[in-house]
Amino acid sequence: MIKPVKVTGLAVALVLTGIASQAQQDTHAQTEELPKGWHLLDKAKDGYYGISVDKAYEFIKSKNLKGKTVVVAVIDSGVDTLHEDLKEILWKNPKEIPGNGIDDDGNGYVDDVYGWNFIGNKDGRNLKQDSYEGARVYHKLKAKYDGKKWDPASLKGDDLIEYNTWLKAKARIEGGGDEPQIDLTLLKRLLRGAQKGDSILQVAMGKESFTGNDLDTLSAKTPVDKAAKENLLYLFRANQSMEQSNKELIGGFEEFVSGEERKAEAKDKVPPSYRKDVVGDNEDDINDKYYGNPDVMASTPFHGTHVAGIIGAVRNNGKGMDGVADNVRIMMIRAVPDGDEHDKDIALAIRYAVDNGARVINMSFGKDFSPQKKWIDDAVRYADSKGVLLVHAAGNDSKNVDTADNFPNAAFQDGKGRATNWITVGASGDPKAGGITASFSNYGKKEVDVFAPGVRIYSTIPGTTTYGNAQGTSMASPVVAGAAAFLLEYFPYLTPEQVKFCLEKSARVPEVKVNKPGTDEEVPLTELSRTGGVINVYEAAKIAATLQPVKAAPQKKTPKPTLQNKKG
Structure with a gap:
């Protein structure tokens, strides 16, 4: 799902890898x-x-x-x-x-x-809440393809598409794909630090809710307050979200970490059947x-x-x-x-x-x-x-x-x-x-x-x-x-x-x-x-204003459904 950028994978990756150049550019640009x-x-x-x-x-x-x-x-x-x-x-x-x-x-x-x-x-x-499609594909097709030798040349049409999708899901879940790997332990540590810093700053600011712009004006009186301010401001700025509240920032960060945890579990754990348990149709x-x-x-x-x-x-x-x-x-x-x-x-x-x-x-x-x-x-x-x-x-x-x-x-x-x-x-x-x-x-x-x-x-x-x-x-x-x-x-x-x-x-x-x-x-x-x-x-x-109605355009034929049940 594409969400509004609260805490983006980019900003988190920047923090985790120590590559701050892009975030610093964003910070300087937001004058x-x-x-x-x-x-x-x-x-x-x-x-x-x-x-x-x-x-x-x-x-x-x-x-x-x-x-x-x-x-x-x-x-x-x-x-x-x-x-x-x-x-x-x-x-x-x-x-x-x-x-x-x-x-x-x-x-x-x-x-x-x-x-x-x-x-x-x-x-x-x-x-x-739901799982990620890569994990769903991986576990649905694992029994069919994992550990078995398949000749792609022998496959065609939907079967070939399915096999290639399986290979991509396998690479993504088991590692070895082109996706950067995030250190989940470090990510969770970073979240805890942000949550702790937020609590400190609520006291320093004298209010439970504040924006990045509010925080930027804070005159930190103690080393602890100063460190908390710098760390949280980094997240606000790296995500170009100075006008968001601390609650939105931390909430978005928590959602991101939760999603990464679900992804990390996907290798060894079949995703919960969130949708099936609620909706009840034949998917x-x-x-x-x-x-x-x-x-x-x-x-x-x-x-x-x-x-x-x-x-x-x-x-x-x-x-x-x-x-x-x-x-x-x-x-x-x-x-x-x-x-x-x-x-x-x-x-x-x-x-x-x-x-x-x-x-x-x-x-x-x-x-x-x-x-x-x-x-x-x-x-x-x-x-x-x-x-x-x-x-x-x-x-x-x-x-x-x-x-x-x-x-x-x-x-x-x-x-x-x-x-x-x-x-x-x-x-x-x-x-x-x-x-x-x-x-x-x-x-x-x-x-x-x-x-x-x-x-x-x-x-x-x-x-x-x-x-x-x-x-x-x-x-x-x-x-x-x-x-x-x-x-x-x-x-x-x-x-x-x-x-x-x-x-x-x-x-x-x-x-x-x-x-x-x-x-x-x-x-x-x-x-x-x-x-x-x-x-x-x-x-x-x-x-x-210069275009005219299309005259006597042939009526587009409504395509006949090619939708067929696919048992999985």
Whole structure:
């Protein structure tokens, strides 16, 4: 799962290996605070590498265009349905009567008022934590392949894909892969030190909650206070999270360590059946699809709430912050736990979004393994046949996804081309806060289409009236999804391919070189993505205004399901 960057693997690795150069660069670069909503600003007018939203609305006004409502599906962890800046723009199923226990619209999902929760049970239980896909693949296929001699030349199709996936999982779990190995003992020691330092600083600060900026102003009176301040400030700065609270920082660190512990256990221990124990469907049968419940908030709404706000929080209402798009309805589809999502849930989430009227789907999640990718590919083709655009986060591992797997992606597993209704998004920042590229962002000259702001993005968080910063490609993706929705509001005849063309063609290429994420190397942004640019909504709107509806375009044939039960 791609999460907002609280404590990134990069920052932890820097601390563990003693390689502080990148973190130090980030620290020195953060000499100026970014204003809330900087990602919406215009470089020429405001001096920040934002996406020029106000100029875009001025352009629309000059054309006397009236916007139509666009439904944006957010496949994520959940959403705070009571938030003051979101409750007005949440999608509500017009054919469903809330809380009557009846499937009023006959779509198979009872009381799906705001969307659907594919990782819950009809009895009200919800999945929060899950294992990692690599561990699931490793143990599922171990009995079949481990210790046995297989000739890859004798395998083909799905069997060859499965065997290669097993080899990759084996290398990852048993060691010997290309992934850096983290010293878990040292990592846990570091966490204990951070927790102890936090307790010391709460006393020194005279309050239980404080931000990195608050801590930076503390005049430490004792050597113990000084050491605690320096250590915790290092974590705040290494993660570019000075505006986060100590509770968020430590909480994110604890989640990261918990995840690494689960990974470390995977070699000798079969992952617990978290999902099976809660959801209760047959995960090996894609046609067993009417499971879950309507609880789209559940107990994990932070990530999805932040994403939803970026896309469409009510604009100009004097509350909190403004979303990118001004006339959207957010359909929440809960399918992403704390851990790796399951392919079946994602495939069905995409189909649910399409069937219920979404024109854009945001997907701020990702993983290294996709054992049922063909199910997702079929769903993506289905979305394409219905004119739906999918926007996906590139990932937060400072990796080149031209060579490192990041699923789901646009390349079809059967080798029959790529999805043309798909945009992959890397995270950009600002020179005043670490650089034009986010140090954590994945990149790829072939696989990443555009970059968009994903550093210190201010948005809605659970708590009805609460807002805060988070960062990651998880935040960059909804910036693009919001931009796509904006274009479809005012140019509703655009196809997904045309929307993608507008966003890519108008992307602004920086005049200077940028840091290759995770390194000190400076390269043109054209080396890190297909367009080499950061999206600009104003420029995209100008291009969209020149495009005409596609006349007499042949209706795309809805692909017949190739989904077959796979017994494992």
